[in-house]
Amino acid sequence: xxxxxxxxxxxxxxxxxxxxxxxxxxxxxxxxxxxxxxxxxxxxxxxxxxxxxxxxxxxxxxxxxxxxxxxxxxxxxxxxxxxxxxxxxxxxxxxxxxxxxxxxxxxxxxxxxxxxxxxxxxxxxxxxxxxxxxxxxxxxxxxxxxxxxxxxxxxxxxxxxxxxxxxxxxxxxxxxxxxxxxxxxxxxxxxxxxxxxxxxxxxxxxxxxxxxxxxxxxxxxxxxxxxxxxxxxxxxxxxxxxxxxxxxxxxxxxxxxxxxxxxxxxxxxxxxxxxxxxxxxxxxxxxxxxxxxxxxxxxxxxxxxxxx
DNA sequence: TCGTAGACTTGCGAAG
DNA sequence: ATTTCGCAAGTCTACG
Numbered sequence: 011x012x013x014x015x016x017x018x019x020x021x022x023x024x025x026x027x028x029x030x031x032x033x034x035x036x037x038x039x040x041x042x043x044x045x046x047x048x049x050x051x052x053x054x055x056x057x058x059x060x061x062x063x064x065x066x067x068x069x070x071x072x073x074x075x076x077x078x079x080x081x082x083x084x085x086x087x088x089x090x091x092x093x094x095x096x097x098x099x100x101x102x103x104x105x106x107x108x109x110x111x112x113x114x115x116x117x118x119x120x121x122x123x124x125x126x127x128x129x130x131x132x133x134x135x136x137x138x139x140x141x142x143x144x145x146x147x148x149x150x151x152x153x154x155x156x157x158x159x160x161x162x163x164x165x166x167x168x169x170x171x172x173x174x175x176x177x178x179x180x181x182x183x184x185x186x187x188x189x190x191x192x193x194x195x196x197x198x199x200x201x202x203x204x205x206x207x208x209x210x211x212x213x214x215x216x217x218x219x220x221x222x223x224x225x226x227x228x229x230x231x232x233x234x235x236x237x238x239x240x241x242x243x244x245x246x247x248x249x250x251x252x253x254x255x256x257x258x259x260x261x262x263x264x265x266x267x268x269x270x271x272x273x274x275x276x277x278x279x280x281x282x283x284x285x286x287x288x289x290x291x292x293x294x295x296x297x298x299x300x301x302x303x304x305x306x307x308x309x310x311x312x313x314x315x316x317x318x
Numbered sequence: 319t320c321g322t323a324g325a326c327t328t329g330c331g332a333a334g
Numbered sequence: 335a336t337t338t339c340g341c342a343a344g345t346c347t348a349c350g
Contacts, residue, residue, distance in 0.1 A: 013343060042327095064344075081344045083328080122343075124329095135328090153327040155344065171345080197321060206345080213343050283343090304323070306341080325347080333339080 012080045012121050014064055014178065014211030015254035020086050020120035021061045027088045027118055027145070028056055033070070034141040043137035043151060046160030050074050056142075063175045063210035067166055075163040078149065079171070084156030085121030087131060090145040093117050096128045116145075126150050171206075178210045179247040187244045188237070195233030201303035202232045203247070212247060215283045216254070218308045220246040222282045227314040228302045253279065282308040 012020070032055050036048040054070035061067070066086075068076040078086070089096065093116045119127040124135075131148050132139055138149040138158055149158055166172060176182070176190060187209060194202040200221065203212050212220065221228050223246035226239055235243070257279065281291055286299035286308055295312035 016343080079344085081326095082342065083344095151327095152329065153342090155326065194320080201322085204344085215343050303321090321350090323347105323349090326345095328342100330341090331339105332341100334337090 012064060012084065013213035013216050013251070015216070015251045016120060017061055017064050017066060017080065018255050021059055021066060023118040023120055024059050024066075024086065024088065024147075028142055028147060029059060031056055031142045031144055034143065036141075037139040038137070039132070039139070040137040040151075040154060042154050043149065043156065044158045044160075048160070050160060051076065062172050063178065063206055064213070065171060065175075069163055073163050075161055075166050077159045077161065077166070077169060077172075079156055079159075080121050080151070081153075081155035081157075083122040083124075083152040085119065085124070085126060085148075085150040087119040087121075087126065087148045087150060088117065088145055089131060089148070090116040094146065095130045121150075122152065124150075124152065174207045176207050176210050179244055179251065182209060182244065184237075184241045184244055188240050191232050191235070191240060195231065197232055198228065198302055199226060199230050199232050199235065199243075200228035200305070200307060203243070204303075204305070209244075209247065211251060214305055214307075215280070216247065216250050218283050219250040219281060222308075222310060222314060223250060225313050225315075227316045228307050228309055229300075229316060282310060284308065 032053060033051050035052060036044075038044040038048060050072070051070050051074055054072050054074065056068055057071050058069040059066060060069065064079065066078040068078065070076070080086070096117070126133060126135060131146070131150075133150070135150045135152050136148050137151050137154070140147040140149075149156070161169065177186065190208040191202060194205070194208065200217055202208055203217050203220070204214070218228070220243060224239065224242040226235065226243060282297050285297045288297055289295065290297055290310040290313060293310065293312050295310055297308055297310055299306060299308050301307060
């Protein structure tokens with residue numbers, strides 16, 4: 011799931027609920043999903059929740075940190091004590107009380123949208139359960155690609171993933187983006203911008219959306235982009251991700267409004283992603299879906315020409 | 319060094 | 335209706 015905007019939304023939500031709270035216990039249901047000793051965070055206060063690209067870092071009061079990466083299907087769900095069934099939460103959502111906020115006073119959910127957002131927890135997909143002072147945080151993951159990893163706070167920046175991560179589009183100059191792109195001159199532009207060491211935060215959805223906005227065909231060779239196109243692409247990456255963050259947490263807010271139907275965010279905001287067969291909002295041409303570097307890829311064949 | 323295919327893992331929905 | 339199969343919002347590794 012979660013690309014940068016969703017992870018940032020989760021970070022903000024967790025700030026509301028669990029910052030300054032103490033971890034009482036940690037239960038690990040799947041060994042693969044929790045790396046390192048869990049005991050070192052027992053009793054510790056969460057003093058910060060940071061984000062680097064799509065990764066979250068929880069800092070504890072004893073100089074220990076925990077990295078959480080949701081990969082494709084991870085979720086983080088907080089429920090205050092007594093809200094474990096999730097029933098009231100769903101009723102509230104269905105009643106339409108959910109406006110722009112992603113959460114009420116008692117619950118929060120973010121990540122890959124599934125029924126786990128409002129059904130009873132823990133469930134079959136719960137990999138790790140954190141008991142805090144005020145409620146329970148569930149790390150759920152349909153597949154087991156995501157993970158929690160305990161490490162020293164001082165070692166966070168040396169982590170193999172964090173260390174290689176490029177800047178996020180808001181911090182990156184056109185010159186730096188251009189330089190990073192130049193390392194992949196002969197690769198197609200789409201896989202190049204999915205590379206987190208080139209630019210941080212884009213995943214399959216926002217890569218397609220950014221390329222559409224910048225009017226660049228995903229199979230164009232990276233080295234063929236003009237300076238203007240590179241600049242437009244960087245702007246587009248900022249724009250599509252910022253819009254998603256500003257929408258107040260796309261995945262959650264719109265998912266629940268759709269009464270359990272998946273992809274309402276996409277119906278509402280996406281210009282190309284999962285819109286194959288539908289008309290381009292810009293020119294009316296039918297959006298197509300192709301495969302680029304092994305990934306499903308959506309584009310408007312009129313707005314995004316392969317050859318200039 | 320660079321580039322792509324495969325692996326990891328589970329469940330869903332389309333296809334037959 | 336039941337079974338099969340391709341595919342999925344991510345990243346690392348292996349191999350040419």
